[in-house]
Amino acid sequence: MAALTINGQEYALPDDPRTTLLDFLHQHVKLFGAKKGCDHGQCGACTVLVEGERMNACLLLAFQLEGKAITTIEGIATDDGLHPLQQAFVKCDAFQCGYCTSGQICSGVALMSELEQNTPSTVWFESDYSDNEDIKERMSGNLCRCGAYSNIIDAVNIARDNKGVS
Amino acid sequence: MPASKHQSVTKIGEAVDRIDGPLKVQGKATYAGEFEFDQPTLVGVYVGASRSGGTLTHVDTADAESQPGVKAVLTYHNAPDQRPFSEPGDEGRFGQSRAVLNDTTIRYAGFPVALVVAETLEQARYAASLITHDVATDGPDFLDDVKEAQTTPESLDGGFEPDVSCGDIDHALNSSMRLDMTYRTPSQISAAMEPHTTIAYYDGDILHVHTSVQILASAVTCLANTLNMPEEKIHVQSPFVGGGFGSKLGLHNDAILACLGAIHLQQPVKVALHRRQVFHSAPHRGFSIQKIALSADNSGHINGISHHSAMPMAQDYAFAEATGAVARITYKADAIESVHRVKVVDSPMIDSCRAPGDSIGSLAFESAIDELALASETDPVTFRLNNIAPAHPITGKPFSTHHLEACLKQGAEEFGWDKRSKSEDNNTVKKGYGVALAMRMNMIVPSEAKIVLENDGKITVFTDMTDIGTGTYTILSQIVSDFFDMPASNITINLGDSRSPASCGSGGSFGASSSATSVRNACEKLSAQLCQMMGLAQGTHTVALHDNQVIAGEGNTQQSRSLADLLKETEGQQLEAKGEVEPGESHDDYEQYSCGAHFAEVTVDTVTGEVRIKRQHGVFSAGQILNKKTATSQLQGGMVWGASYALFEDLQRDRRHGGFVNCDLAEYHFAVNRDIGDISVSFIEEPDYKACKLGSKGIGELGITGAGAAIANAVCDATGARVRDFPITPDKVIAALG
Numbered sequence A: 001m002a003a004l005t006i007n008g009q010e011y012a013l014p015d016d017p018r019t020t021l022l023d024f025l026h027q028h029v030k031l032f033g034a035k036k037g038c039d040h041g042q043c044g045a046c047t048v049l050v051e052g053e054r055m056n057a058c059l060l061l062a063f064q065l066e067g068k069a070i071t072t073i074e075g076i077a078t079d080d081g082l083h084p085l086q087q088a089f090v091k092c093d094a095f096q097c098g099y100c101t102s103g104q105i106c107s108g109v110a111l112m113s114e115l116e117q118n119t120p121s122t123v124w125f126e127s128d129y130s131d132n133e134d135i136k137e138r139m140s141g142n143l144c145r146c147g148a149y150s151n152i153i154d155a156v157n158i159a160r161d162n163k164g165v166s
Numbered sequence B: 001m002p003a004s005k006h007q008s009v010t011k012i013g014e015a016v017d018r019i020d021g022p023l024k025v026q027g028k029a030t031y032a033g034e035f036e037f038d039q040p041t042l043v044g045v046y047v048g049a050s051r052s053g054g055t056l057t058h059v060d061t062a063d064a065e066s067q068p069g070v071k072a073v074l075t076y077h078n079a080p081d082q083r084p085f086s087e088p089g090d091e092g093r094f095g096q097s098r099a100v101l102n103d104t105t106i107r108y109a110g111f112p113v114a115l116v117v118a119e120t121l122e123q124a125r126y127a128a129s130l131i132t133h134d135v136a137t138d139g140p141d142f143l144d145d146v147k148e149a150q151t152t153p154e155s156l157d158g159g160f161e162p163d164v165s166c167g168d169i170d171h172a173l174n175s176s177m178r179l180d181m182t183y184r185t186p187s188q189i190s191a192a193m194e195p196h197t198t199i200a201y202y203d204g205d206i207l208h209v210h211t212s213v214q215i216l217a218s219a220v221t222c223l224a225n226t227l228n229m230p231e232e233k234i235h236v237q238s239p240f241v242g243g244g245f246g247s248k249l250g251l252h253n254d255a256i257l258a259c260l261g262a263i264h265l266q267q268p269v270k271v272a273l274h275r276r277q278v279f280h281s282a283p284h285r286g287f288s289i290q291k292i293a294l295s296a297d298n299s300g301h302i303n304g305i306s307h308h309s310a311m312p313m314a315q316d317y318a319f320a321e322a323t324g325a326v327a328r329i330t331y332k333a334d335a336i337e338s339v340h341r342v343k344v345v346d347s348p349m350i351d352s353c354r355a356p357g358d359s360i361g362s363l364a365f366e367s368a369i370d371e372l373a374l375a376s377e378t379d380p381v382t383f384r385l386n387n388i389a390p391a392h393p394i395t396g397k398p399f400s401t402h403h404l405e406a407c408l409k410q411g412a413e414e415f416g417w418d419k420r421s422k423s424e425d426n427n428t429v430k431k432g433y434g435v436a437l438a439m440r441m442n443m444i445v446p447s448e449a450k451i452v453l454e455n456d457g458k459i460t461v462f463t464d465m466t467d468i469g470t471g472t473y474t475i476l477s478q479i480v481s482d483f484f485d486m487p488a489s490n491i492t493i494n495l496g497d498s499r500s501p502a503s504c505g506s507g508g509s510f511g512a513s514s515s516a517t518s519v520r521n522a523c524e525k526l527s528a529q530l531c532q533m534m535g536l537a538q539g540t541h542t543v544a545l546h547d548n549q550v551i552a553g554e555g556n557t558q559q560s561r562s563l564a565d566l567l568k569e570t571e572g573q574q575l576e577a578k579g580e581v582e583p584g585e586s587h588d589d590y591e592q593y594s595c596g597a598h599f600a601e602v603t604v605d606t607v608t609g610e611v612r613i614k615r616q617h618g619v620f621s622a623g624q625i626l627n628k629k630t631a632t633s634q635l636q637g638g639m640v641w642g643a644s645y646a647l648f649e650d651l652q653r654d655r656r657h658g659g660f661v662n663c664d665l666a667e668y669h670f671a672v673n674r675d676i677g678d679i680s681v682s683f684i685e686e687p688d689y690k691a692c693k694l695g696s697k698g699i700g701e702l703g704i705t706g707a708g709a710a711i712a713n714a715v716c717d718a719t720g721a722r723v724r725d726f727p728i729t730p731d732k733v734i735a736a737l738g
């Protein structure tokens, strides 16, 4: 069976090759955590992790992902409770309507490992930049119309501290 | 329906975490498009008209109908009957018919001409792409020049008169130093992150509607009027709304189309606006041309304020906003004149977008005031302090409370206005600082709520109020917890259900004060009932609910009874109380405003024209703050909007077809995280009991009001470039630098 894995569970690929990963999640798996804000790769609301890397689920066709492991927002918390970034989002009030939040958190989780692995962002090519500038740059693919931006940065910083990441 | 995790009492004002937070951070809050009925949901995709204002002459659906999975294609030929658009005329605009596919009239570019309903989105989308149609039109009509706006609107949003004046304006303007300026503000779209979405299901008796809407009661009325159904047969739910900002005050095409599909097929049908469709199907803020004339004497006192606003009004949709409201209220002057004119044009719907009137007006007016301060060679903070109006400048009516001066002084102090440093001369990147004031009308709108006490000490609040990111769930829980001194974890807040008592809904910054007061009144009634049942005189005793005990009174007269015992005899072993609120006399006797002062620091690259925001600081006075955490977030969000409106957002008209050109989130740019600098907020907190019994006033629209002007003023401070045509994009900065 041609399948992909979502949050640890296997699902058969859809018959219709036009199905994006995002629409697959909504229509077939009934996971609605990843949101559709634009369907064009322009807002980040649909961000999920594909093999640990953040991607826009609206820009991926499900059939391209055979054998891949996908984590959606529903797979970020563990049995032990919320992920430190999820906790930090609540504490810092890093959302209002919450519609962009799944994408922000998936992006933030990936960002934390990008930093651990020294993956550069575009600001690394500037002569001087601050850590906050770097995080803002990395979070700029996730639009938030409620304007929770500064609280999102606070939340990412708190979660990084809690994980002992320098 | 979230219940708080807080095991303890949450006080009014406390910076409590959102009670719906855990759901939202796990992707578990159920937005409109995520509801599942027992039967599978069909998917509807509609085709929008290619051009504006005309008549549909042809629509061919044959190919679409023969596609696999397609269940129905609806056009005006076969869609269920509806009442004509905008009937009945005496109904408020959010309750009127919003008919679509009802006749051949094309109201605007993008107006639905056909709906395909299929088993999957992929099938519906493809089939829709096969539909062809033609529209006969004379070509769109636009507002280009201020002189074309000749119509006086019947009224302005917020109940303002279109024209007001006091004093001899010609004399006031001409007797001292006079500035004449023309400002332009762009069309703007709310662009809430959740596109408007509806799932509807008609079970043969009841029409069940899950939609994303700010006000439920008028949504029910709208559907009843559109579909010729009794209101009792319509059930609307909207427990979570992915942002509204005015664009979801009423229902839009997704809702009507989903209902038409559901009635036609007797199966659940979901219609989500595609992001591109949101730009045409949902309302936008119109652009404005503001002609402003100001004068000041040698000592820096304002003599004359003249504000003329010209805006488009959409065909068949009488919405006009009070662009001049800030010019009437903020500063005292010998003479003030404020005039609003519109031109009726072919346009997608123009309606409220966060802080209608004031966000547009403040952007231009507070920039113009800065020009006057500079021309008077007075520091912009001092100039404003010298001219603040202590009472309404035109009517003379007192303000209920007014802390504009305190906001300005405290803001200047916290921001470090007197310590601002300039860039070195040889640096091509220039620093600049700006200030602007904010005044936003405060309202109470009729609202009702019901609370139910169970015999285990749990309380549930029912009201059809919505939480669109505003924190309603949390605030209402605080009201109850504080009143009964009970743990928040025992309180459940049930919102967004049209079967609950009708609230004010979310909009116009009236939501929190109005709905919270209704809940507070319900608590008082419940408490009186409990006292009575305990044989105590009504209202003379405080009542607390500790676990399953009622504790009434204090000290040696304190009594305690078990709830199980007390409610033994009551129906269902529970007790219910209703609370309501209406605007009182103090709303007629006093001018009620929230106010604030904005400060901004920017850098401007004089080679590229790029403006970068370094920091924004806002100090606000909005009476008692109900939750410092959610209030701060909302104000910060408003400030982000203000910045974004001043620098980036510009919905561009398509001169060929009468729609818009830049209909996606790449071409319509609003601020992303890195566009925004450090943001901070502080409060001048003093309850205003003339506003409501909780002492709170509106904040949802206060943050945006004035925020953009502070940035525009900072750009001018940095470079001398005064851009009067918003947004301040690099090309305009370069042009202004000369």
Ligand code: FES
Pocket: A035, A036, A037, A038, A039, A040, A041, A042, A043, A044, A045, A046, A047, A056, A057, A058, A059
């Ligand atoms: S929905 Fe995928 S990026 Fe917007």
Ligand code: FES
Pocket: A094, A095, A096, A097, A098, A099, A100, A101, A143, A144, A145, A146, A147, A148, B193, B242, B243, B469
């Ligand atoms: S929280 Fe509403 S869009 Fe980000």
